[in-house]
Amino acid sequence: MDIFIEGIKQAIQLLAELNREIFLITWRSLLISGPSVLISLLIGMPIGVILGLAKFPGRKLLLSLVYTGMGFPPTVVGLFVALLLWRSGPLGYLSLLYSPTAMIIAQVIIATPIVAGLILAAMQQLDPKLKLQSLSLGANRWQLLWTLIKEARITSLAAIMAAFGGVISEVGSAMIVGGNIKGKTRILTTAIVLFTRMGKFEKAIAVSIILLFLSFLANFALTYIQQRDRIYWKH
Amino acid sequence: METLVKVENLIHKYDNKIVLDIEEFELNRGEVLALVGSNGAGKSTFLRILNLLEKPSQGKVQIFGIFPTDYKQKHILRRRMAMVFQEPLLFKSSVYYNVSYGLKIRKKNKNSIKSKVLEALKKLEISHLINRQAGTLSGGEAQRVSLARALVLEPEILLLDEPFVALDQPTREELRDDLYKIIRRMNQTTLHVTHDRNEALVIADNVAVINEGSILQKGKTENVFNKPINEFVANFLGVETILYGKITSKRDGLCIVNINNQKLEVVSDLEKGENVIACIRPENVTLFKYSLKTPLSSARNSFVATIKDISSYGLVYRVVMDCGFNLTSFITRESLERLNLKIGEKIIASIKATSIHLLSRK
Numbered sequence: 001m002d003i004f005i006e007g008i009k010q011a012i013q014l015l016a017e018l019n020r021e022i023f024l025i026t027w028r029s030l031l032i033s034g035p036s037v038l039i040s041l042l043i044g045m046p047i048g049v050i051l052g053l054a055k056f057p058g059r060k061l062l063l064s065l066v067y068t069g070m071g072f073p074p075t076v077v078g079l080f081v082a083l084l085l086w087r088s089g090p091l092g093y094l095s096l097l098y099s100p101t102a103m104i105i106a107q108v109i110i111a112t113p114i115v116a117g118l119i120l121a122a123m124q125q126l127d128p129k130l131k132l133q134s135l136s137l138g139a140n141r142w143q144l145l146w147t148l149i150k151e152a153r154i155t156s157l158a159a160i161m162a163a164f165g166g167v168i169s170e171v172g173s174a175m176i177v178g179g180n181i182k183g184k185t186r187i188l189t190t191a192i193v194l195f196t197r198m199g200k201f202e203k204a205i206a207v208s209i210i211l212l213f214l215s216f217l218a219n220f221a222l223t224y225i226q227q228r229d230r231i232y233w234k235h
Numbered sequence: 236m237e238t239l240v241k242v243e244n245l246i247h248k249y250d251n252k253i254v255l256d257i258e259e260f261e262l263n264r265g266e267v268l269a270l271v272g273s274n275g276a277g278k279s280t281f282l283r284i285l286n287l288l289e290k291p292s293q294g295k296v297q298i299f300g301i302f303p304t305d306y307k308q309k310h311i312l313r314r315r316m317a318m319v320f321q322e323p324l325l326f327k328s329s330v331y332y333n334v335s336y337g338l339k340i341r342k343k344n345k346n347s348i349k350s351k352v353l354e355a356l357k358k359l360e361i362s363h364l365i366n367r368q369a370g371t372l373s374g375g376e377a378q379r380v381s382l383a384r385a386l387v388l389e390p391e392i393l394l395l396d397e398p399f400v401a402l403d404q405p406t407r408e409e410l411r412d413d414l415y416k417i418i419r420r421m422n423q424t425t426l427h428v429t430h431d432r433n434e435a436l437v438i439a440d441n442v443a444v445i446n447e448g449s450i451l452q453k454g455k456t457e458n459v460f461n462k463p464i465n466e467f468v469a470n471f472l473g474v475e476t477i478l479y480g481k482i483t484s485k486r487d488g489l490c491i492v493n494i495n496n497q498k499l500e501v502v503s504d505l506e507k508g509e510n511v512i513a514c515i516r517p518e519n520v521t522l523f524k525y526s527l528k529t530p531l532s533s534a535r536n537s538f539v540a541t542i543k544d545i546s547s548y549g550l551v552y553r554v555v556m557d558c559g560f561n562l563t564s565f566i567t568r569e570s571l572e573r574l575n576l577k578i579g580e581k582i583i584a585s586i587k588a589t590s591i592h593l594l595s596r597k
Contacts, residue, residue, distance in 0.1 A: 132288050133324040136394075137337040137384065138314040141306075151327055 003201055010202030011209060022191075022203065026210050029187040032100050033167045036107035040163050043108070044115025045156075049145050051116065052123025053131055066120065069113025074106075078173030081106045085177065098179040103187070106173035111163040118162060122155030123148060157226040164218050169211065188214075237264040238300075239392055239424055240285060245294030247280060247448075254280055255291070255448040262392070267418060267425045269439035269456070271432055273471070277448040278428040279321075282396050285426070286318045299391070314341065317390035321397045323377035325369035330361070330380050333369055337388045355387035358417050375406040382414060386423075393418070395427040399434070411438065432472050436460060444468045461516065462592045469514045469594070475553075475563035476515035479596065482507050489535075489588060497559035499586075500535040503593040512594040519590035520564035522554065524574055525581040534585040538562070542578050545571070556584055 014022060051063055083089050085097040085105075096102045126148060134147045149156050171189035178185035180194055188211045195204035240262035247255035255277045262268055272278050283289045284296060287309040295302055298316075303309045317337070325333050334355055338348040356362045359379045364372065372380065378398060385393060398414075399407040415438050418425055429435055435442050436456060443453035444463075452464040463469035469477055480494035485507045492499040492513055499513055525539065540556035547553075551565040554576065562584055566574075576582065 127322075127324065129320055129322065130324055132283065133318075133320060135288055136286055136313065136316075136318040137340070138310075138388070139340050140310055143340045147326070153327075 007201035007205045011206035014202060014206045015209065019206070022206055022210065024183070025186055025188055025191045025207065026214075028100070028185075029168065029189075029211075030214075032103050032187060033107065033164065036104050036111060036167045037160065037163050039104070039108045040111035040115050040167075041160065044112040044159070044163070045119050045149060046145060047112075048116040048119025048159075049123055049148055052120035053128075053148070063120070066113050066116045070117045072110060072113065073172065074110050074170045075172030075176065077106050077109050078176030081109065081173065081177050097177060098181060098185060100178070100185060102177040103174050103185060106177050107167040107170060110170060110173065111166050114166050115159045115163050118155055118159035119149070119152070122152035122159070125155070126152055154226050157222045161219050161222045164222075165215060168215060168218075236266075238262070239264055239298070240426075241295075241297040242285075243295045243297075245284070245291050245296065247277075247284065247289075247294075248292045253448060255284070257281070257294075257448070257450055260443070260450060260453070262424065262426055264391075264424050265422050266441060267415075267423075267427070267439050268441045268443060268453075269435035270426060270428045270443050270445055271430065271435045271471070272445035273430055276445045278430075278445055279396050281445070282318065282394050282426065282428055285392075286316055286394055287313050288318075314388075315390060316392040316394060317385035317388050318394040318396065319378075319381050319385050319398045321400050323369075323372075323374075323381040325372075325377055325380055325384075328369060330356070330364045330367050330369060330372070333380055334383045334387055336384060341388075351387050352383075355383040358386065359383045359413065374402055375410060378402060378410060382410075386417065386421075391424060393423050393425045395425065397429055398427075400430075432460075444471060446471070461590075463514060463594070465594060466512055469512075469592075473516065474514040474592075475517040476513075476520075476561065478513040478515070478560050480511055480513055482509050482511060482593075490593065492593070495560045497538065499591060500588045501591040501593050502588045505593050505595055510596040512596050514592040514594065515562065515586060515590070517553065517563045517565040519586055520562060521585045522564055522566060522570070522574060522576075523583040523585060525583055535588040536586040536591075538584050540582050540584045542576055542580050542582055545576060545578060554582075556582060558584055 047066070051059065051066065081102060082097065084091050085094065085102055086092050130151060131144065131148065134144050139147055169189060171193060174187055174190050175193065178187070178190065180186050180190040186194070188207050191207050192204050195201070195207065238261050240260070242257055242260040245255060245257040246253060270278050270281070280289065284291050287298065287303060298312045301308065301312060303312050326336065331352060334352045335348050338351060353362065356365055359382055361376060361379045361383065364376060364380070369377065369380065382398065399411055402410065411434065427438060439456050441454060442456045442459045444451045444459065446467055452459055452468050459468070460472050463472055463474060466477060478494045480492045480499070482490045482505060483493045484491045488502055490501045490503045490505060492501055492511060494513065501513065505511060521534065538558035540558035540562060542554060543557050544555040545552055548565065551567055552571050554564045554566060556562045556564070564584060574582070
């Protein structure tokens with residue numbers, strides 16, 4: 001119990017002092033997770049809309065792949081990305097292994113099925129005639145996509161929250177493809193693993209507090225937007 | 236007259252079942268056409284095909300003189316039309332957002348959007364709803380917003396898919412009257428789909444009757460209603476009396492039709508000896524008290540009839556009589572009371588020779 005209390009006290013002190021190492025780890029986490037979430041939304045949302053609304057041969061197979069992808073173990077994703085980027089691997093010539101880019105690639109693979117799966121569920125709950133009405137009012141494909149995502153904004157925002165949560169708290173693939181290199185690929189989650197192993201509990205706890213705070217902040221903001229427009233429909 | 240829509244040999248199938256089979260169809264600029272048919276006749280499917288939302292299995296659809304083949308052409312043509320569906324299908328936002336949607340996606344200037352939206356809301360008498368969330372509107376209000384959203388685009392063709400069907404009677408009539416005042420004022424080309432023949436009678440210059448995917452008859456409303464092309468159309472358009480007989484003689488354009496040994500005098504082009512179907516609209520049957528020996532009308536056909544049934548039919552009463560054949564008339568409550576009609580009593584039923592429509596029964 002003393003370790004715990006002492007750890008918290010020292011963690012608060014580190015945070016109050018704006019410890020440089022912890023600050024840089026936090027900033028790097030945002031620089032990696034931010035683009036990961038954005039890219040997974042750019043890929044996952046259109047896939048979700050198409051799978052949710054269109055009918056085509058092979059749709060059921062693709063649906064199954066998306067649902068399977070939602071449960072991909074991050075460590076397994078890390079392994080496959082590492083194999084791809086390994087020096088002797090098919091993309092080894094890019095020299096991306098143990099870089100922030102490799103971590104972004106892995107996080108995008110983890111988050112995209114989550115986004116696609118939630119968006120397609122949202123699309124299936126919309127009135128199918130809404131698509132026809134939007135087209136009839138003159139929407140082109142992209143305008144239609146954006147309109148439908150806005151109409152399903154409660155679930156769309158949930159998809160963003162889920163994607164962000166999935167990448168900011170992920171450690172397995174980050175360790176494998178990033179290597180947890182100080183000053184280069186060390187992020188909040190990999191730092192917690194390292195500091196805990198080294199017995200530096202005050203640093204581990206400080207980083208955990210930041211991670212929890214960031215998660216809470218992002219979800220609070222998105223929840224606020226999500227619930228703000230909620231109207232109880234008459235019909 | 237400029238033809239805006241032209242359809243040739245259109246066939247459409249769902250799961251190998253033919254749902255539309257239309258040889259030809261045209262819609263001209265300025266025309267208000269009602270497409271009437273029962274549920275499942277193919278009306279809504281046809282409208283979606285005309286709005287380029289669905290591709291027909293076979294056949295040609297020409298819109299504004301163009302046969303659209305690719306997505307881009309369809310998109311451009313669609314922007315010259317607007318469709319209103321049965322349900323309002325409003326977006327989860329304000330009334331302003333909904334009505335401005337089509338203008339925003341066409342990248343119109345902000346000030347222009349604002350003034351057009353205000354004008355559209357004023358036309359449909361819903362200016363006071365401008366900031367309301369769409370989800371808080373009543374059915375009638377929501378459908379007005381839906382109509383405003385379409386009209387604000389000043390479409391060259393307005394497609395209406397039973398826009399009043401989900402509304403109660405008073406709301407439906409009020410909205411219909413308001414909408415058609417706007418349509419007439421704007422000389423708006425309109426194709427209005429409905430299953431309600433009375434609605435078609437009120438709103439449209441021209442009517443087309445569709446059944447099982449085929450257009451059976453198209454023409455001026457008055458002509459189609461008074462001169463249906465076959466028994467189905469007659470039945471659907473409210474011809475309550477449909478009789479089978481034969482033309483026994485003809486002179487100077489006047490045919491004598493034998494129906495159950497009763498004689499009907501009818502003005503017709505058909506020839507002596509032809510087997511016919513006689514269509515008599517209930518509005519064209521006039522009733523007189525039996526005590527009067529000579530009816531006060533110029534009608535050639537007068538029958539002594541026995542009343543079989545009297546029932547309420549909205550604002551009028553439906554009187555079914557036996558005069559050697561079953562005959563139906565509509566009369567007002569006032570007339571019912573004045574004539575003091577009762578079941579089993581005798582009455583004189585009178586029909587003009589020009590009010591009966593004959594169809595050849597081949």
